[in-house]
Amino acid sequence: MAFTLPPLPYAYDALEPAIDKETMTIHHDKHHQAYVDKLNDAVAVDASLTGHSIEDLLKGVSKLPNAVRNNGGGHWNHSLFWELLAPVGQGGEPSAELAAAIDRDLGGLEKFKTDFNAAGAAQFGSGWAWLIVQDGRLKVTSTPNQDNPLMDLADEKGTVVLCADVWEHAYYLKYQNRRPDYLKAFWTVVNWNRANALFAAASA
Numbered sequence: 001m002a003f004t005l006p007p008l009p010y011a012y013d014a015l016e017p018a019i020d021k022e023t024m025t026i027h028h029d030k031h032h033q034a035y036v037d038k039l040n041d042a043v044a045v046d047a048s049l050t051g052h053s054i055e056d057l058l059k060g061v062s063k064l065p066n067a068v069r070n071n072g073g074g075h076w077n078h079s080l081f082w083e084l085l086a087p088v089g090q091g092g093e094p095s096a097e098l099a100a101a102i103d104r105d106l107g108g109l110e111k112f113k114t115d116f117n118a119a120g121a122a123q124f125g126s127g128w129a130w131l132i133v134q135d136g137r138l139k140v141t142s143t144p145n146q147d148n149p150l151m152d153l154a155d156e157k158g159t160v161v162l163c164a165d166v167w168e169h170a171y172y173l174k175y176q177n178r179r180p181d182y183l184k185a186f187w188t189v190v191n192w193n194r195a196n197a198l199f200a201a202a203s204a
Contacts, residue, residue, distance in 0.1 A: 002040045003054065005033050006079050014087040018185040020174045028082070031169050035074030035146070042067035054079075055150060062153040073146030077128060081165050086191035095196040097203070098161070105138040115140050116164070117183040126167040129183075131195075132158030133202040142166075159202040162195045 008028055013021035042065060043049045049057065049068065054076050061069045085091075094102065099109065106112040112131075119142040120129030127144045134149075134156065141149065141156040149158045164186050171182035 003036050003043075003075060005036045006082065008082055010085075010087055015085055015189045018088070018189045019085070019171075023169075023171065023173045026173075027165075027169055028078075032075070032078040035071045035078065038067060039071035039075050042071060058148065058150045059152055061151045069151070070146050073148055073151065076150070077146055077148050077163065077165070080160060081163055083194050084162055084191050085189050086193070088188050091189065091191040092193040092196070094192050095199070098192075098196050098199045101138050101199070101203075106140065112138075112140065113187060116162075117180065120164050120166045120183050121180050123166050129164045129166060130156075130158075130160055131162040132156065132160055133199065134158035136203075159198070161199045161202065162190065 005028075008024070012024045012028070015024060039054075043057075046065075049064070054072055057064065057068055057072050058076060061072065064072075093099075094109065102109055102112050106115065116129055116131060119140050123129065123142040123144065125144065127142055128146075128148065129142045130140070130149055132139050132141060132149045138161070139156065139158060141158075143149070143154060147154060148163075149156055149160055151157075164183060166179060166183070171179065175182040
């Protein structure tokens with residue numbers, strides 16, 4: 001079964017003004033589609049890779065070709081990223097359980113946002129910022145390129161609760177080189193309802 005591009009759960013312009021329609025259209029229809037196509041090509045050349053979920057492939061990605069690492073990571077990361085965004089006013093708030101864990105592990109919501117933005121802004125080149133559950137506690141981390149905390153080769157492994165794409169293609173049309181401005185605007189379109197569900201599942 002070939003991997004497929006998931007549809008956006010909202011219109012291309014639904015995240016404005018934080019993320020503009022043109023960026024969303026190119027990001028989803030062109031960049032993410034390319035990762036899906038190249039992942040399918042990479043898997044097709046090795047029968048032992050077919051029939052596996054994307055999660056199973058990434059958990060053992062250190063033993064797989066770089067094409068699976070890069071494009072499989074790109075597919076999984078973006079599929080989750082779309083779900084973790086919502087139009088302004090529709091994303092909810094951190095649940096009582098997630099808010100308590102943020103207070104306990106990360107020094108409160110505002111400090112968490114500051115540290116998350118710093119991780120994203122400081123990621124050299126292209127990459128991602130993450131909020132993960134690691135050994136029962138929340139942690140902020142980042143990865144280069146299309147790596148993620150699910151991969152067996154990640155420096156910081158864990159279950160993802162929230163993520164932000166800091167590749168230039170995610171923000172450059174609107175923000176140019178101002179990645180910190182993009183990350184600041186990101187918080188206006190976070191889908192906390194989805195993050196709450198991911199945290200609850202990770203804590204179960």
